[in-house]
Amino acid sequence: MAKVEDYEKDINRLSAKGLILYYAIFIQHGDENHKKAIPTGLKDKLPSFTTDYQPWYSECVSLLSQILPERLEDFKAYYAPKTARKEIGFANYTVSDALRGLVGTQYGEVKFAPISAATAMYQQYTIVDGLKNRFKSTLYDIKTLVHADLLDDELHAAQELNKNSFQRGSGAIAGVVLEGHLAAVCERHQISLRKKDPAISDLNDALKSASVIDIAQWRFIQHLGDIRNKCDHKKSTEPTKEEVAELIEGVRKTTKTVL
Template identity: 50%
Template sequence: MPSNLDRYKKDFERLLRDSVLIQQSFAHLCYGKEYEAALLKSCKDDKKAAKEHMDALPDFKSAYQSWYSESLVLINQLLPDRLSDFIRLYEKPKGRKEISFENYRIEDALQGLRVTRYGSEVVADRSSAMSHLDQQVAILKSIKGRFESSLFDIRQLVQADLLDSELDAARELLKHKFMRAAGAIAGVVLEKHLHEVCVAHNIKLTKKNPTISDLNDALKNSAVIETPQWRFHQHLGDIRNLCDHNKKVEPTPEQVSDLVEGVAKVTKTVF
């Protein structure tokens, strides 16, 4: 089974390949016929080659949104100090009163926003965001250095591999109808992961042996997670308690399955 580090590398390489086509697609969206003429010239007037290139370009709007969402997750895990920069290049500035070339963002470009002055002078349009996309790609590329650097902290990745193995064990127990044992293991995984997230965010814990509820509250109070995620963790904790402590009511297969798969989701999305 490939490690989490291997999976991150595979995702990184795929996103990097996709970024080339997305940049080309954006250039075509911005410049249209000018782009096509330049492409034909670069293909030495080979119309067939130019057409094959054009046919390979994805629809920018849908391809970018998918690429952006996946890149966010990868950057948050491997290069968190650049996450805010990556987001800033996409999102409209909060409190923006008027649109200029300087504060035009990729989000504006996706909406096709075009600002003119005196009826004809273009202040900002889609092309104003091309440099922002270039910067986002540059941030993504810089992740490569984290993989290759001896300073790269793989503690969380190793921890993730161990948690994946434990969840696989829980699934196997669930498959053979050992409900409480499966739920207990999944609960331990959730507790370990939330504790690791607290450590990653330098959150001080007052209890020596904090529970899932304690860890969940600490993450919410430190604004690491929002209320919907907090409620989801509480729900998973309730099922874990049913498996561990409540001997009068048996957990159902559906409840334990929800717990195991819910914990798997948390370990992949909450960092």
């Protein structure tokens, strides 16, 4: 999975390029009034809209499909119509029409021309630019789902070990999952930890102090930590299958409820 910073760079780059392509339509297809609307100093730096649009569009489609799929069809619709059009006009003129140089006249007056695509291009730009305010929360959701899937795989492995009478190994895996999840929650909530290598109890205390978990959750996690310690350290009594099964299910519950 790409890092948050990588997504941020892509969004900023594609947003900036989208705005430049919007003004590039003015240079390529607009009249003098359109060209006057271009910011000072930008005119000489504008690319060819026809040449540069398609690579930009492809990258945007890929990015939206990952981060904001619910807006992907809207974005595509500004490129090409979703359904067949009975007639073409300014309101439904798309970017693909402009790339084909489609022009229409009625009674000797231009009804639509490539410059008509400026509105569609601007809407595409705003969709991509809007990702700046959405990508962090969306990426957080993606990371959370992937993280949960990985934890489920590890807990399944712990279950198999427990089923085959390897209680200590099973409990150790479940303990590592619990510790890793609590550490991820602390990081998500930007909770500072005193120890370099905090144990379950340290992470549990930090989450309670930050009011991320309540007393009941804190006690529950503390109990799971006690079972984990029984699995990790040689004691007079061996951990039972029932105890380890309780640990595994408790860890699974914690990964789903402590976020």
